[in-house]
Amino acid sequence: MSKSISIFDTTLRDGTQGEGISLSADDKVKIALKLNALGVHYIEGGIPGSNSKDIEFFKRVKELGLTSKVTAFGSTRRKGSVADQDANLQRMVESGVSAATLVGKSWDFHVHTALQTTLEENLAMIYDSIAFLKQKGLEVIFDAEHFFDGFKNNPDYAAQVMTKAYEAGADWLVMCDTNGGSMPNEISDIVTSLTSILPDANLGIHTHNDCELAVANTLSAVQAGVRQVQGTMNGYGERCGNANLCSIIPNLQLKLGYDCIGENNLRNLTSTARYVSEIANVNMPVNQPYVGNAAFAHKGGIHVSAILRDSRTYEHIEPEKVGNKQRVLVSELAGQSNIVSKAHDMGIEFDPSSEKAKEIIGKIKELEHQGYQFEGADASLELLLREADGQLQELFTFESFKMLVEKVAGQPVVSEAFVKIKVAGESIYTAAEGNGPVNALDNALRKALVQYFPTLKEMHLADYKVRVLDDKDATAAKVRVLIESKNIESSWNTVGVSSNVLEASWEALVDSMRYALLGQITPEHVSETQIPQGLVNH
Incomplete structure (x- = not known):
């Protein structure tokens, strides 16, 4: 079994559906360049022709020479129409991309309620649309919307949808947990079932985080046989968000031994995540795993004393592997180890048993009592330590x-x-x-x-x-x-x-x-x- 996983980033499309996130064409180009440098395999750019920003993005991205494949997103042909006359499909071809992401219905409830058509016509819509894009020379990623809900409701029809897409020539069959309500054991069982039905198909997973299980569900799907994972940087997306690639990638690569973006690229994960948050103008949670500012932060004196001896005592990986760094927080819980560690980072050498160290600890605790909080204000703390050490020259x-x-x-x-x-x-x-x-x-x-x-x-x-x-x-x-x-x-x-x-x-x-x-x-x-x-x- 291959241990290589294809990373599909949909920050520029699905991620922008998150509340408060709006990216200009220039923003999307900047993020695409950063994702390309990170080494993701696919970058979903948006829906060609749907708005002026996406039109400009697809025009500009062709000139960037990215190694990542940029994909255009669209839905199957409309019911009762012909694929080669469908405006949506035509725009996907005209966008100039080499790969297209096509979404289709796989839940019979949605076929009847949302599309208001027959199950047979939905199968024809999927087949015709994929076949048309393949004739135009595009790689096709078929996203089976609501696949897990559809499989739980009508497994035979959900399997027919995937079989029809496979027969039409789809390069990837992606199972979507669109409502984000599935459990990891359900994901694993259903993926296993599909692998037995279509053993030669390239399968992918696309999960949402409504039960805070998007990352867990993605890992479960990979272990059951999928080889493409879709998600967004920092988990941006509609409602509760999409699967967070900032957690998925290191979990797959460092914990499960899969090849995703390579060891050197993984060191750029934290800087990429923070760059995207800046462009999107969304504050990152400080406690976000792997890439958050507090992901490797230590506050309790006993913990700090231990990590100074060996970081493995309270860190599950070396933070540098994902481009993050260890931080020691100074607060009312601080002991001498915290102060010594912070001072060492600043080039100040303190003897833990010295009167100077005890004096500084006392001063910090007194300031904390007055309401100061230094765990979120490292600069003020450094000024305080340098002043105590006689290193600070007041320039004004x-x-x-x-x-x-x-x-x-x-x-x-x-x-x-x-x-x-x-x-x-x-x-x-x-x-x-x-x-x-x-x-x-x-x-x-x-x-x-x-x-x-x-x-x-x-x-x-x-x-x-x-x-x-x-x-x-x-x-x-x-x-x-x-x-x-x-x-x-x-x-x-x-x-x-x-x-x-x-x-x-x-x-x-x-x-x-x-x-x-x-x-x-x-x-x-x-x-x-x-x-x-x-x-x-x-």
């Missing part, structure tokens, strides 16, 4: 800030910030407007610093979160602000805590700038005559 110091927020009837709120800092012995005073008070503070602080530190032009705020720590105090409650910042190379998180949301935001903002400037020895000094008029305050 805070003097004051003021806010002006004005609301005029019928007009949007105007926010203006006034910031005063000291750089290289000079007091700098700036003012800036923004889309809200925090944005105004960010703009004013950046305006003051960028003339000395031009690299700050490359960073921007990517996310801003406020958490009320004790809601019983109502509007006087203490809040924690978490800010994510990014530049062209990386991202980092900083935290601030105060009973005043602006003070907490300012603290996190300042830390984000301080972290961005780590490694700079001195500011690029600008003489007073070079500073724009009004910025120097004597």
Whole structure:
């Protein structure tokens, strides 16, 4: 039995049916290039001619020279029509792809209710459509919609559908758990039944996650004999999503010994998953297996102490195999092992038994008690550790800030910030407007610093979160602000805590700038005559 598995990615088609996901043609091209680099075998691009974005995508993708096969998606000919006159089938051919994914009904209930036609006519629709595409020289992947529900309801008819598709020349017969309601044992039994009916057919699996079993069902189908798996990056898709290729691929390759995308490509899995989430503008769950930010994160002191001796004590694989990395979190559960590990990652050597280590642990625990949370703010933690070790050189110091927020009837709120800092012995005073008070503070602080530190032009705020720590105090409650910042190379998180949301935001903002400037020895000094008029305050 072959141990090679064909990976079929439908992020650009099925994935975009997920709530809140919309990709432009440019987005789809970028993701296609990333999937091609990952080494997936098929990239389903969409439905040719259905909208302007897909029309543009299929036009542009032909010029990319991808090694992955790009497929066009469409349904069988309409009832009572002729395949070579069907507009949908014609558009699939005209898209210029070498492979087509054709969806057809395999559940008798759907044939009668959705198509409102006879079982015989549905078989003819499937046969004619596949035969037409094969005559045009296309590889055909037949997706049997609702196959498992259909087989459970009428196994003879579901088998007839697959037999008819096979006789028409379909290269792949894909069984779809479209409603996502099947159990792994059902998947295994039904796949086994079909392999005995069509022993020479190339079988595939397409599952949905409505019972949170899409990955398990896919693995069950592979072990029962299928050789193509369909899914999406990060499990994007309609309702509860599709089978998550970010879990399926490493499970097949690392756990079950199947050949999917190769060892070197597998190391790009985490970066690909995060890239797709950025393009789709959807935050990845931190606890997503294999590729999530917390997939190999350790918080308990006992755990950390053990992984420092041997990572196998609390990690099921080496994170580097999927391009991820081990993380040690520092929190109220932290012991000396956590601090030493984090410091080591930053190039700071601490003796676990030293007074310095004990002092830092005590300070972190006290800050946690006040409401700080460093497990999600590694940048603020690093600044704290470097300051304690005497490595942190302050390149600027805070003097004051003021806010002006004005609301005029019928007009949007105007926010203006006034910031005063000291750089290289000079007091700098700036003012800036923004889309809200925090944005105004960010703009004013950046305006003051960028003339000395031009690299700050490359960073921007990517996310801003406020958490009320004790809601019983109502509007006087203490809040924690978490800010994510990014530049062209990386991202980092900083935290601030105060009973005043602006003070907490300012603290996190300042830390984000301080972290961005780590490694700079001195500011690029600008003489007073070079500073724009009004910025120097004597």
